[in-house]
Amino acid sequence: MDRGWSSQLKKGAVELTALAALRDGEAYGYQLLQRLAGTGVLGTSESTLYPVLSRLCQEGLVSVRQAPSPAGPPRRYYRLTAAGRAHLKELAGYWREFTRAVDGLLGEDGR
Amino acid sequence: MAEQVILEEAGRRLDAYLDAVEAALSRGGTPREGRRAIVDDLEAQLREMLWTRTGGGEATIDDVERLLAEVDPPSAYEGGEGTGPARAGGVARGAGGRGGRGAGVESAQGRRGATMKTWILVALIVCGTVLVTVPAVSDWLNQRVFAETVRARAGAVEGFGVTVPDGRLTGLERFAFWVAGGVMIATAMAVGLTDRAKGVTPLPKRVGRAITGP
Numbered sequence: 406m407d408r409g410w411s412s413q414l415k416k417g418a419v420e421l422t423a424l425a426a427l428r429d430g431e432a433y434g435y436q437l438l439q440r441l442a443g444t445g446v447l448g449t450s451e452s453t454l455y456p457v458l459s460r461l462c463q464e465g466l467v468s469v470r471q472a473p474s475p476a477g478p479p480r481r482y483y484r485l486t487a488a489g490r491a492h493l494k495e496l497a498g499y500w501r502e503f504t505r506a507v508d509g510l511l512g513e514d515g516r
Numbered sequence: 517m518a519e520q521v522i523l524e525e526a527g528r529r530l531d532a533y534l535d536a537v538e539a540a541l542s543r544g545g546t547p548r549e550g551r552r553a554i555v556d557d558l559e560a561q562l563r564e565m566l567w568t569r570t571g572g573g574e575a576t577i578d579d580v581e582r583l584l585a586e587v588d589p590p591s592a593y594e595g596g597e598g599t600g601p602a603r604a605g606g607v608a609r610g611a612g613g614r615g616g617r618g619a620g621v622e623s624a625q626g627r628r629g630a631t632m633k634t635w636i637l638v639a640l641i642v643c644g645t646v647l648v649t650v651p652a653v654s655d656w657l658n659q660r661v662f663a664e665t666v667r668a669r670a671g672a673v674e675g676f677g678v679t680v681p682d683g684r685l686t687g688l689e690r691f692a693f694w695v696a697g698g699v700m701i702a703t704a705m706a707v708g709l710t711d712r713a714k715g716v717t718p719l720p721k722r723v724g725r726a727i728t729g730p
Contacts, residue, residue, distance in 0.1 A: 434557035435564055452592035455557045456541075459550040469553075475572075477520060477563030481556060 415449055419457050421500060422447050424485065424493040427467065431484035434458060458483060466492050520567050526580040534559055536590035544594045554593070562587070633711075637704040644700030651690040658684055 415422075426432065426440045434455055442448035461467045466489035471479040485493065522530065534555050541551040565583055566575045685693075 433560065435561035438561070450588050450592070451558055451561060452588040455554040456546065456550070456593070458557065459546075459553045462553065463550065474560060474564065476560075476567035478556065478560050480560050481553070 415447060416453055418447075418500075419449055419453055420461070421493070421496045422449075423454060423457055423461070424466065424489060424496065427483055427485045427489075428493065431470075431482045433472075433480035433482045435480075437483065461489070465489075520563070520570070520572055520575060522566070522575040522580075523577065526575050526577040529577055529580045529584070530559075530562065533562075533584055533590065537593050540590045540592075540594040546593075634708075637708050640700045640704035644697040644704065647693050647697030647700065649697075650693045651685050654685050 422441055423437065426437055432440060434451075437458070438449070438451060438454055441454070458467065462469050462483070465486060467483045468486050469481050469483055471481055474480045537558060538551050538555050541554060546554070562583060566579060569583070570579055
C-alpha cells in the first residue's frame with residue numbers, strides 16, 4: 406500500500422470522518438482521535454485533526470464546551486450543531502457518489 | 517481529584533514543545549484564537565497520555581521525552597490545515613501503545629528566515645547602541661589621550677595662526693550619530709514588538725524577551 410497516497414486520502418476525508426465520528430455524541434479531541442484510530446483505517450494524527458476541529462468550530466459546524474479533566478487541563482468537548490449535521494449530510498452524499506463512481510471504474514473484480 | 521505532578525524539568529520540556537507548536541501554527545498563518553484552541557487540545561491530550569502511562573504518578577523528563585517522540589513534531593503544524601502526517605497506525609493507544617511517528621514536514625527555510633530576521637534585529641540594536649555612544653566615547657578618549665597628542669604636535673606651530681584642533685566631534689556630527697543609532701534601535705524594537713504581537717518568537721523566549729520586553 407502506498408502510504409503517501411493513503412495518507413493523502415485520509416487527510417482529504419478528515420473533515421467528513423471527524424463530523425461523522427461526532428454524529429453519535431460529543432467527544433473531546435483525544436477521544437475523537439481514538440475513535441478514528443479504532444476504525445483501523447481512518448486513524449489520523451493530532452496535527453491533522455485539531456486544526457480541522459478548530460476550523461469547524463469557527464465555521465459553526467461544531468460547538469465546544471469545556472469540562473474538567475482528572476488528567477490536567479480542561480477537556481474541550483465537541484458536538485455537532487444543526488449546521489454541522491446538514492453539512493455532514495451533504496458531504497456524505499457527495500462521498501457516496503464519489504465511491505460509486507470509483508467502484509464503477511474499478512469494476513466487480515477491482516480491475 | 518488531585519492533579520498529576522509533573523517534575524519541573526519535564527514541565528519545561530512540555531511547555532517548550534507546546535510553544536514550538538504555537539509558533540509553527542503562527543508561521544502557517546493560523547489566527548490567534550485558532551492557535552489557542554489547537555494547543556489547548558494538544559496539551560489536554562499530552563497530559564492525559566502522561567496520566568495514563570504513569571498511572572497518575574509523577575511524570576519525569578524521560579516520560580515526557582518518550583511521549584513527544586510519538587507525537588507529531590512542531591513543524592507538522594506549520595503547513596496549514598491537513599498538511600500534517602496521517603499516521604498509518606493512528607494515535608498511540610494506552611501505556612504500551614506506539615502509534616508510530618509521522619514523517620512531518622520540516623520547513624527549515626521558514627525557520628531559518630525567521631531566525632535570521634531576529635538576529636538582524638539584534639545586530640541593529642547593537643550597532644545602534646554603538647553609534648549612539650560614539651560621541652560620549654569620543655569625548656572620553658579625547659580627554660585622555662587624543663587632546664594631549666594633538667596639542668603636543670600643534671604646540672610646535674602654535675602662534676602662526678593655525679587653529680589647534682581639539683579632537684572633539686562637532687555638534688552636527690554628534691547629532692548624526694545619535695539620529696542614526698536611534699533610528700536603528702527604534703526600527704529593531706518596532707519590528708520585534710510587531711513580531712511578538714503576532715506570536716512569532718523563533719529564538720528562545722529569554723532572548724525574545726530581552727529584545728522586545730516581557
